[in-house]
Amino acid sequence: NPVAPKKRFRALRFIWRLTWLSAVGGMAYLTYHIYDSKHPPEQLPADPSKKTLVVLGSGWGSVSLLKKLDTENYNLVVISPRNFFLFTPLLPSCTTGTIEHRSIMEPLRHIIRHKKRAVKYYEAEATKIDAERRVVKINDFSDVKGSVSETEVPFDYLVVGVGAENATFGIPGVKEHACFLKEIGDAQQIRKKVMDCIETATFKDQSEAEKERLLHMVVVGGGPTGIEFAGELHDFFEEDLRKWVPDITDKFKVTLVEALPNVLPMFSKALIEYTEKTFKDENISVRTKTMVKKVTDKNIDVEVTQPDGTKVKESIDYGLLVWATGNAVRNVVRDLMNQLPPQKNSRRGLVVNDYLVVDGTEGIWALGDCSATKYAPTAQVASQQGNFLARLFNSMAKTQAIEEDLYNLDQQMQAATNEDEKARLNAEINLKGRSMSKIKQLSPFEYSHQGSLAYIGADRAVADLNWFGGAISSATGGELTYIFWRSAYVSMVFSLRNRILVLTDWLKTKAFGRDVSRE
Ligand code: FAD
Ligand code: NAI
Structure with missing residues (x-):
């Protein structure tokens, strides 16, 4: 058929x-974003006629709010001891150098410099929220201090997004001896300590028993943080350490300790079993029904529940101990809860209404891990709450503007003598009234669960996903899920710059392996 080659040629x-x-479009997109990120426009100055909105924290909740908020309508003040946003889902990858820590940090200054109206940022911790006087007391706890390191910031509206701290349940020795995994500093400390344990284990004349202890990496907590860290550590050992420090091969061991009968309680049964089986294949020992009771510098005391229900005490030696047992309420939040009678029975954090207003206050909102809602304390929830509050504040500003217009129109109406003029003003008042009631119809916050994802090591991930608003759900685990995990997270990283850095780190790790030097 003589037409076929022609058709094929046209298709080609x-x-x-x-x-x-697509290549030209991609280049244009990249060029525009790079130019835009490097050339922030001039900003409007603070406007004393606008309300002051103070936002505490620079995490998932607060930064999602910041990104979507129309700052033209407010004088915005952000207070946080961390002058960057941290993409926590990839933090476990920083503990082994799969990803470099700066790749998942987004400078807050970049974010606020791109807003319409200038935003004030204070690198400080809020140490007290005075709900009655409407001020926040802030302290600069950084190494460099000026002559003023403690002051007060007044607010008209306040958003509390300070997150949570690590739960230790008052177990003796945890704070002194364990590493946590919440902040960049924690990941750096773990990375350093893993290498320190390895180099110390290979020190001349080290006894076999001491080698065994030093090379025993214990993770407490079988939630997603503990699981992802154990998976990353396994990869580090299999792909790099085994090769560069062969002496440790037969002694390096990872143990995960969990008080409940299984790990990852928020995942479906099939994925829990898949994770436990994968860990077995990876030689990660999972000790369920094992509760840590005491920690010393070299071992942990645990209580193991036997199949017949009896409890047995045991001591486990460790070189590195990573503590990942969930969240506890921060002091500043507890102090605010103590000021407000409706909060007195809350254990998890600030109780809020459907619009995220803190119960017992006016003009104070809370979001993310510091709030107590029916949802799990996740980035997914915090970011959706941040987006919701941005919509709420944007529409509140519009309502206020319309209210002012309505007041002015009403004044004009009262002064008007001409009937035509009165009719025109009346029509305008009706129109404004209608658009005001539309704006005021903002529905309460509703969380849309997209699913749960976790990396479990050996290029495998588990995913419980919801599609089409929960109409279809799926539970998958394996290598393909891992590819999905990677693409999902890289697309979620907030900025193009960070996206490129993360991709480059993954490529670098694949090509050259992880760096085994100790900083
Ligand atoms: P955070 O993001 O913790 O931010 C709190 C902010 O408040 C920080 O900037 C902090 O510096 C600041 N702050 C603290 N104290 C004060 C103070 N006194 N005054 C002012 N500012 C203060 N969730 C998921 O959905 N998916 C995941 O894959 C996932 N992976 C995770 C991995 C790890 C290792 C960890 C630790 C958590 C992970 N999470 C994940 C949970 C998620 O990170 C949290 O739920 C989320 O960060 C909560 O957001 P937030 O804004 O409430 O608090
Ligand atoms: P978690 O609260 O999910 O799990 C902590 C685990 O520690 C629990 O299973 C608990 O039984 C166990 N534990 C508590 N005390 C213990 C003890 N003394 N001895 C032994 N075990 C003990 O905490 P995690 O993993 O830090 O997560 C915190 C939040 O962040 C969760 O809401 C989680 O969903 C979210 N997150 C989500 C991720 C993801 O989606 N991939 C990754 C990391 C965190």
């Missing part, structure tokens, strides 16, 4: 043009 030409077009 079409694909060729499409490729070119």
